[in-house]
Amino acid sequence: MTSSAKPDLRVRFCGIELRNPVIAASGTFGYGVEFEDIVALNAIGAFVTKGLSREPMPGNPPPRIVETAAGMLNAIGLQNMGVAAFIAQKLPAVQKLPCPAIANVFGDCVEDYCAVMEALNAVEGIVAYEMNASCPNTERGGMVFGTDAAALYELVLRAKPLARRPLIVKLSPNVTSIADMARAAADAGADALSLVNTFLGISIDAKTQRPRLANITGGLSGPAIKPLALRMVYQASRAVSIPVLGMGGITTTEDAIEFMLAGATAVQVGTASYADPRAVERIASGLRDWCQRHRVDKLASLTGAMDLTPGLIS
Template sequence: MADLRTDICGLHMCNPVMTASGTFGYGTEFQDFVDLEEIGGIIVKGTTLAHREGNPYPRMAETPMGMLNAVGLQNKGVHYFVDHIYPTIKDINTNMIVNVSGSAVEDYVETAAIINDLDKIPAIELNISCPNVKKGGMSFGVNPRATDEVVSAVRNVYKKTLIVKLSPNVTDITEIAKAAEGAGADSVSLINTLLGMAIDAEKMRPILSTVTGGMSGAAVKPIALRMVWQVSKAVNIPVIGLGGIMNWKDAVEFILAGASAIQIGTANFIDPAITVKVAQGINDYLERHSISSVKDLVGRLEV
């Protein structure tokens, strides 16, 4: 077999395949379908400082080659996570990573500080696509200054691997990536969902209760691939690619474009064992091309 081992600034993974937050629960929901320890990293659903009910229903809609969601970060808060979820996942022998979200810098900081004390959580993924309630609801991740503010604040309290998840709903994603790197991010992951909407023509109403939502799935892949390629050339930290990865070939394309690791999201709803199938597919590709290590494939795209 080829060497699939991957390292993201001290985060040692058995392979470059991870799960995207919000698509794999806390991991335990999938353990009847797949060996969780064969996945390089599992990013659990978004966690906030306080309990969140999420948005009213309906909050999901199918689209051609994808889906829209407006779940709204429904979770029971970080203290519930520490007391009830962490004990059930801490002994899974892979990288269990928490996606951290918030509506103010202070929320991010306090949540990250609490998770920093959990021995078996080696990294967090900072979701900066959240609305900053103190600044009129504009997302932290849409301008470099706000990105620098929240990442710097979290970096001051979080001492393990810090991954920053970037929003594609910006003019120039490379500027946001560089701001995250400058503020202390160990890695960036991209892309988060694209803003979209769906309409029920017969009812003449939006399908989602929130009108707009986040679009994911195969249809977003070309955009995600382009952004990963751009960002990988703009920063000196590892890039984790996601967005429309449905099979091993998609994953290989992201790695060629510069991603050191990839995340699988929407495809988990179609095939709960897709993660290990993609890892095997990457291995088979490397063997066919006589490439000994997946690290030698990163950024190998010839332009």
């Protein structure tokens, strides 16, 4: 690798080119427009909307979020305004934002997923669909699809022909073999994969002897899950030939680089935005400097480039 004053930070996957690989993750960045005055959106790669369903959803009763050691548990329950309200009330502003928008979609049956995508097919201003086949907090949101390879295959097989845009399938980490789930989605026609969603967990207050979340269980995210997520991105990216978007606990520029070395083409940043609302911009902005210091001309060359030479592993 040679030193470069101006490293190339662009990445490409399923026909989409991003100025850099750092994407704000679904559920942690609203519908994008809410962050317009907080984050320099022209400095990040893209953002993913909050999950959109056919009808509006109120989500689970509170408390819905609890802090844990090095992370958080959430049981929001996919609260959202519904796809029609999104198109009417948010999309006009989304279309004017200086970064691409990816729409996260979910449902509790195949027809629901298809209905949301068909509504979005009719409008402009979205570059891809991210199909949430993995939310642990509700029977909706695809937990059934996310943990059963045959059900996931069937969902993707039926949804893919309807999608006018590239279809990214978001996988659950709550499975025995992430490679099997990755293969099922890829074999059914997914254009890319994103992983991981949150890990199912529980927090209990010993003093009150009660669960801290009204839903009892929630999804664990943040730095606590990073090694698990890295392992899954590594395994999934080796199992398929389609691009993988990696996430799970990314908080620094170095974390993002690690996910690329494990096999990710691009990365997503979620929980870090809760502690630092500008985290996505900070992580993206650090890439140029990181590449210069490490003499990397093309950031995309790091994807899957973890050095496994025997004897070098410390």
